[in-house]
Amino acid sequence: MPELPEVETVRLGLADRVIGRIIIAEMHDTEKGFPNAPVDVKNFLLGATITGVRRRAKVLMIDLSTGYSLIVHLKMTGQLVFVSPDDRFGAGHPNDSLINTLPDKSTRVTLSFKDGAALYFNDQRKFGWMKLIPTAEIPSLSFMQKVGPEPLDASFTKEAFKERFTRRKKTSIKAALLDQSVVAGIGNIYADEALWGAKVHPTRKVETITEQEFTDLYNEVRAVMSLAIEKGGSSNHTYVNAEGKKGSYMDFARAFRREGLPCPRCGTIIEKIRVAGRGTHICPHCQVL
DNA sequence: CACTTGACCTGTCCGC
DNA sequence: TGCGGACAGGTCAAGT
Numbered sequence: 306m307p308e309l310p311e312v313e314t315v316r317l318g319l320a321d322r323v324i325g326r327i328i329i330a331e332m333h334d335t336e337k338g339f340p341n342a343p344v345d346v347k348n349f350l351l352g353a354t355i356t357g358v359r360r361r362a363k364v365l366m367i368d369l370s371t372g373y374s375l376i377v378h379l380k381m382t383g384q385l386v387f388v389s390p391d392d393r394f395g396a397g398h399p400n401d402s403l404i405n406t407l408p409d410k411s412t413r414v415t416l417s418f419k420d421g422a423a424l425y426f427n428d429q430r431k432f433g434w435m436k437l438i439p440t441a442e443i444p445s446l447s448f449m450q451k452v453g454p455e456p457l458d459a460s461f462t463k464e465a466f467k468e469r470f471t472r473r474k475k476t477s478i479k480a481a482l483l484d485q486s487v488v489a490g491i492g493n494i495y496a497d498e499a500l501w502g503a504k505v506h507p508t509r510k511v512e513t514i515t516e517q518e519f520t521d522l523y524n525e526v527r528a529v530m531s532l533a534i535e536k537g538g539s540s541n542h543t544y545v546n547a548e549g550k551k552g553s554y555m556d557f558a559r560a561f562r563r564e565g566l567p568c569p570r571c572g573t574i575i576e577k578i579r580v581a582g583r584g585t586h587i588c589p590h591c592q593v594l
Numbered sequence: 595c596a597c598t599t600g601a602c603c604t605g606t607c608c609g610c
Numbered sequence: 611t612g613c614g615g616a617c618a619g620g621t622c623a624a625g626t
Contacts, residue, residue: 430604
């Protein structure tokens with residue numbers, strides 16, 4: 306799914322497009338989709354103006370003028386795509402662009418705006434969700450209580466990074482990196498990329514990671530996340546930004562989904578193994594046990 | 595408590 | 611071309 310850089314890319318795109326727009330209707334085609342409470346939808350979603358779009362870890366928060374917020378998790382295949390009336394079949398937009406074909410069979414929620422624009426929440430695998438809750442209740446959500454620090458926050462130090470792992474001494478470094486309560490926002494792509502960058506084998510137990518390796522991992526996590534945001538995230542199949550367009554980080558990937566190709570550092574063929582139940586890409590020469 | 599595994603869904607790709 | 615199985619960017623609830 307979208308990891309931190311993909312969710313941040315969506316957030317930036319939405320902030321440009323939906324803030325100030327007024328929601329006049331919502332339609333959804335699955336019960337899992339959202340607004341579980343019809344009364345709240347009627348009173349706090351319809352007619353609301355969007356006032357802000359925030360992100361914490363991989364969760365998006367769309368704040369409304371009514372004091373409620375839409376909370377969204379895209380999980381593996383979720384998308385939030387904004388389409389203005391001018392976009393459809395407009396000049397300069399490729400014919401194969403998603404925006405000309407939405408809604409489609411993966412569309413779970415459609416939010417219609419007063420000016421004719423729409424925001425589509427699509428999710429092929431239906432793992433994602435969208436909820437409507439009072440904005441003031443967000444900080445007390447169990448997710449917000451448990452989630453670790455944002456890796457790109459200026460206040461997030463190398464010392465804090467290392468300290469977060471003390472609770473996961475016996476597990477693999479990859480499983481710990483994927484644990485959202487340790488550090489927020491890392492997923493399968495950027496875990497592999499950061500481990501490759503720091504030359505750390507993903508199955509290494511956390512308690513065996515040296516001071517220098519923690520320093521390298523800290524720097525790599527931040528560098529990889531920053532570069533990915535700059536490139537608009539990674540796209541394999543389903544991920545798109547708020548304009549329905551793909552990101553380009555995969556052009557810069559050094560290990561992820563590069564099995565069978567040479568390691569950019571030493572030329573050894575990248576291998577794919579399984580760690581913590583996830584497909585994992587390593588250079589067997591650079592990342593030794 | 596720490597840790598691992600399976601389940602949640604749909605679609606696609608790969609080998610027979 | 612058809613079919614079964616493995617797998618896909620995430621997170622829970624179970625299990626040990």
